Amino acid sequence: MVRKPAQPVAGPAGLLNRPLPEPPEGLRKGPLREEAWRSPLRSERTAALLGMWVGIAFAVCFVTGLTSHLIQNPPGWFGWPSRPVNLYRFTQGLHVTSGFAAIPLLLAKLWTVYPKLFEWPPARSVLHAIGRLSLLVLVGAAIFQLVTGVLNLARWYTPMPFFFTTTHYWTAWIAIGAILVHVGSKLAIIRVGLSGSAAEPVTEPDEGAGQHEAPAADVKPPAGVPAGALSRRGFLTTVAATSGVVALTTAGQTVPFLSAITVFGQRDPDLGPQGLPVNKSAESAGVLETAVDPTYRLQLFGPRPQQLSLAVLLSLPQQTVTLPITCVEGWSATAEWSGVRMADLLDMMGLSEDAEVTVESLQESGLYRQAVLSPPHSRDPLTLLALRLNGEDLHIDHGYPARLIAPNRPGVLQTKWVSAVREL
Amino acid sequence: MTTGRTAATGLTLSGAPEPAPSPYRWAWYLPGLVAVGWGVYGLLPSVQPLQWGLFVVLGIAAHDLLLAPIAVGVGWLLSRIVPAVLRAPLQVGLIGTGVAFVASLAYVLGRGTSEDVPSAVPFNYAGRVGMALALLWVAMAGWAGFRWAAGANADQPE
Structure with missing residues (x-):
């Protein structure tokens, strides 16, 4: 694939965008090789859809978490009603459930864009390097929020050398801000991905395919998908279904009729003194x-x-x-x-x-x-x-x-x- | 004033040249940067930055150097040694198993239980996760069997 050079830009922006010397091609081995990543499941469309779902889950978590914080630390302008009786029950139940539901979504999103970690050259310009480093904030804060949230629900505080509540709250601002910045930087490619006009992934025929041809009824893989493997739609459906199952098996700690299938909940609503x-x-x-x-x-x-x-x-x-x-x-x-x-x-x-x-x-x-x-x-x-x-x-x-x-x-x-x- | 060459654009996941940045990107950058700044402003007096930073770096490393390589390696093996008819059921089963492992690990280890609050984290989480995975794999085995049978029937001479 030939890279198209961008138009020259004057001033500091031009300096930041000036090409850096490419590292020796001999260093391009293993996962850095151009042909190292061939899964056609990884595409702009997959990344855009998963990113949108992760963004929605984190936005729900952020708004509900912020609401809980404001109720407990109310500034002068904030008022919280006493009715409806179950409003906080709903918002905080949603906070935890959407947080758990975000785990498979985030893992799938990170898997989809994992090849970008091995992008070559590692830094095309200073601006490009800054952009890549800023992803550390995004990924780090997102993982931090989910890991600390799960540890808190499991009441396992030893691995956290900080006060959970305060740190989780302030890191939520960093995570949601980093998501907004990331969306801004990828706006054009997200539009392409969501519009469905993204190019098919560049792949080569899979050598191991074709020994046992699967029935085509459930999967119609794009070019390059190993025979019988999940199609892009199948992959997205699996991730969405997994997220839904995780949500259902978490919600039992606040929705009584789901308590029998609780797997990730912290409590049985009927268990305890009285x-x-x-x-x-x-x-x-x-x-x-x-x-x-x-x-x-x-x-x-x-x-x-x-x-x-x-x-x-x-x-x-x-x-x-x-x-x-x-x-x-x-x-x-x-x-x-x-x-x-x-x-x-x-x-x-x-x-x-x-x-x-x-x-x-x-x-x-x-x-x-x-x-x-x-x-x-x-x-x-x-x-x-x-x-x-x-x-x-x-x-x-x-x-x-x-x-x-x-x-x-x-x-x-x-x-x-x-x-x-x-x-x- | 600096003029001259600019860096080439990158490639998308599909191998196409990345499109030019959107002119509306600053509408996202500004609130995003304000939120990040506000978070850092609030975080700094609340935690020891090194401890926070170490936790963040360990989280990234656990994903990028452990979880992701395992997932990629398993996927690579699956596409090469598993018969085609079994691939999709195995993929779904492995995705579900991986997520269950990550999401339940803290519960299953049981470090948060305490004798004075027995109603907290009260379940046999390993048993519940095991039951859920058993159901998942039974369903996947059924699906794989159906696909195998359908494939065998398709091979029958008319």
Whole structure:
């Protein structure tokens, strides 16, 4: 294939685009040889379609992950509703499911463009070299996000010498930015690939083909595909189906009727004390003794400060609500909660309708030992200081003697072992 | 001012000359570069850059020097030593097996289990992955058998 020289360009751009000396042809061996990569499955069309799917999966992950981050760290302009009740359950379930679904898509995309790693000459110009090096950011950040996400779901933190949440969040910006830059740099070739007008791959007849001719009904391979092997369409269908199966076998941790076929999910929504999974135990929170201390009092700090024993809390008007507990790790499970309406407690404290409070835990330390509770969640009639779960006293791992449960809110903000509610 | 020759264009995966860059590329570059810059700005005070960089490089190396060569090698072997009639079912089976291995490895190793939270990562992941792969390979064996039989029938004299 003859390369067409580009038009001369003046100025710094011309300097950057000036051809670099080609390395000796004798170095062009092994995978660097022109004829080393012959699979006709690798084409602009395959790369463009897989790239589009990877881009969609990462975009969904990014938007849903950003949403979760904003809910937990809300800037002044951001508001998150308390309804619909299952909105966060949907967005965070989608985050994890689309992340897992992206694994086969990314692997297939990288396999498709793998020959470009051995492009000859390795650098045609300074600009070309910069472009190739920038791919390290794209590939590195994309792999980083999927690997750390999977490690987090498997709760295996030892290989990660950094705080997962923060690093995963900031690297997501790098990954999505690198994807945008890559799309920009490949826009013309993506258009060719998606339009279906891409040239057929340059291949030679396969020597091993033809011993056992397969029926042609399911595959019509383009020139160069070994007989009986997957066609380009067959390959793309296989990758898409694999991605779909991975998504289905992940979603069971939040979609109950799929839990029986869970393979990549972190939880069974029905498994745990009182039929509900636990994320942090009383033991790891260090509250095994304080949570069952008979002198327990809920402290209310506001215009009318009060201390309420568990018996007093149980004597207040009780409400029962059905709400999901939704973890940032994507799993969720619905349960029946009973307790005191938070709005009633805030009224007892003498707080206004728009007041914000912090809900504090008996935990003495930890990132989530307290959470801010603002309208609309604080005044939503479904928001409770829960004392009972599924008709029983709260299990200590679910936050005995009292825990926060509110609609459409991440589990890490549903403070357990509540010791105080304080006006902000 | 510099003028003169410019580097030749590269080749696409199909071996054709790469088309000229799109005039709209900057509409993607700008938000992309801003996002990358914002990510780096937030990341730098949050992590030790060397640790982050090492993790990234190891991820790339694991793919480029291990996973990809294995996939390419297996594909090369498959196209040469496997009868044509078995190739597509084997390809599908191997793609599914490879993905299952990569996606489930952290679960199967079971390093994230803890005694105080038994409801976390509670499944027998090796068993579930094994069951899924068994189903996949049974289906692929059935497909291969069908293709073999269809091929044999096609060879029968009329």
